[in-house]
Amino acid sequence: MTKEVTVVGGGAIGLATAYYLAQAGAAVRVIEARQVGSGASWGNSGWIAPSFAAPIPAKGLVSYTLRSLSDPASPIYFALRADPDFIRWAWRFWRHCNDGAFQRGMHATAKLGEKTHQLYAGLTARGIDFGIRREGILMVALRAGALEADLDRLRILSAYGYPLPEAILTGAELHEAEPVLSDEVTAGFVIEGEAHVDPARISRGFADALGQVDAELFEGTEVAGIEHRNGRATALRTSSGRFTVENVVLAAGAWTEPLARMLDVRLLMQAGKGYSFSIRPRTQPLRPIHFGESKVVVTPLSDGKTRVSGTMELSGLNLRLDERRIRAIKTGASKYLADWPDDTVEDEWVGMRPLAADGLPILGRVPGFENVYLATGHSMSGITLAPATGLFMSDLIMTGRTPPPLTPFAPARITRR
Template sequence: MGSNRDVIIIGGGVIGLACAHYLIDSGVGVRVLDRGKVGEGSSHGNCGLLYFSDVMPLCSPGVVTKELSRTLKGVSPLYIKPELDIAKYLWLLKFAMKCNSSHRNQAAKDKYEFLMYSMELFKSLFASSSLPCDFENIGVLTVFKEEKNFKASAGTQEFLASFGLQGEKITKERLVEMEPALLDDLAGAWLNKADWHLRPELLMKAWHKLLEDKGVIFHEDCAVLDLSIKNSSIDQVHTSQESFQATDVILAAGAWTPKITEKLGLNLPVLPGKGYSITMGRPEICPTYSCVLYEKNMVMTPWKSAYRLGGTMEFSGYSSSLDRKRIDKLISGARTYLKHPTGQPLIEEWTSLRPMTYDDMPVIDRAGHLKNLIIATGHGMLGLTLAPGTGKMVCDMVLGHPAEIDINPYSLKRFK
């Protein structure tokens, strides 16, 4: 590959492309292997939020009680497939144990630093590269149907204020004027101008092309079958196409990462969390802002080129099947907030797997027993948002440069 350092990246999602970007710009030879098509995993059909205000981890106080209550009422976005899977239930137990104020406070501090780091890198990326992707930085609305929830959300905003991320309170009267696409009977909203949105599949297509032009080599439909170890390092990566060698290997295969680490005797507590979306043409009255629809735990994103509803969290293993009921729930959920919840034509119904850790923090670290392996996964629902920060962090690891932010929160050691 024509460089003193050559890197193989396993995974052509947004994390893999971000790693490739900073490495190729540093003069490192880069080869990306993807089991399918580049950018066709969870990077493809998510709602495209760059959610820099999302410092609060999923495992926060009250989450377990709230979701149990909503499950009993049949309105929870969470679905856990009942099956004999001890690893899954241990993961869920550890998640529940993390739902405390101590973890929330520390995780929020760590996430804040990472999110702000990634934001600055996104600014530099968009300033220096042509990446047409329907990008807008007008902010994101979190919209409430019920008055009690809107009032209670003031506590969350106080927490965000400690990081300088408090949203602007939007009364129901002002909301009607500000976003005419929303129904008139909503309780109110918060507008957070720290948050942006883009169309992720357009970003992935443009970034893929940019990296190819810079010299990154891509292999699609190239499944990793095995890895050979020599002198405490990965010597060869054996795939469905051929075997490859490199000085460093980066494992950024999203939810599929544990399937590869188990070949190396490394138990990685990353669970696949299935999300759904439906993409359509813009409705008759199309919103201006991306909206988090609070009670339904879903997102609506309008772009110049399309319109998408997305959300849900389903723990059902590695199944790629699309459950029609989950798509229908997205549409019915949107009806409780929007005058015109759907548009024409139907462009895509989609599902994919997010890589979830039980503490809602990514894994970005060297595998201790293998000197040349770096793991970058577990970003949950923030893979797109944290991609540049992760890519730069991994690049610095490869080059032996000091990290620009604290990387200890993302260490594998925390799972021991």
């Protein structure tokens, strides 16, 4: 008997999960409130970089965020508000800002993402055109000391086969490796083997592949309610009508939290707002670059544009674009590039990233429900972890057994009824 699964969410995570389910023989339906790939899966940096799939809570972040409360231009900005759910989340988040929690999270995400490049290669071999470019990632800083934390993180990951930089580049050697850097940049290193892509092509590639296996895709269909009885979801009430369901995967990014409320389940998860825009420099970077002190990243795209992205703003679930954040990214990036174009920018974008209180993905069965699953909480690593998430979630749903890489991400740790 064919297993039927309805996936709510048409971003990279939802579509990858739907794809692997279809490959495993499930009858799949995808429901997306807007268009596939239109949310956080569209305007992000497009990095496929397992070495960056680290939890955001880390030692020193509490004092950093307290200093940033009065500065909306800070790379990480908490907008304090009298919201009990936000307060509960913030308390748990700050409790995870220590070395022990960070190391545990690093090992968990490293294990989850260690086959990322192999999985993408396998998908490409099946004819899915993502347009992936595997040119590595360049980490740079105005001061060499700003790279120390990144080097420490990579040393942790070396046990999982992740690449270590061959050498720290300085002076003429650094600027020869990347001519677009300004003279203020003094040090850097390349993480070989990492990749990048126009992120919109990830969602479109998965959606096209689903069309070839007769999976149903409903765009412009917003879920208004989830009917449930005796620990089972029975139907979805949507703007396109009522759908009966056998199994449901909630994979709507930051909007998964209000969906879970329809089941009387609270997720300790907040929406982390990210910003990006495009510039057209006379010379594009040779590869993606991470600017150490400003936490801004740039990614060369195939149309002559360079995407500039950054910031994590905790101000609730909304898509208001704060121009101060755009200006802060421009200021933070311009000092690293020798040829910053005029003030004209294109494609200003804001999107919501799902950020769990411990900074880790939320993957697995919803406590108290037999047939409802969560695939969310990937923060800034959704493009990177989409294939692994889809593969392991498909395994869980089709067999009923939790694959070991999913164990640290069980929803029970981060949900309450």
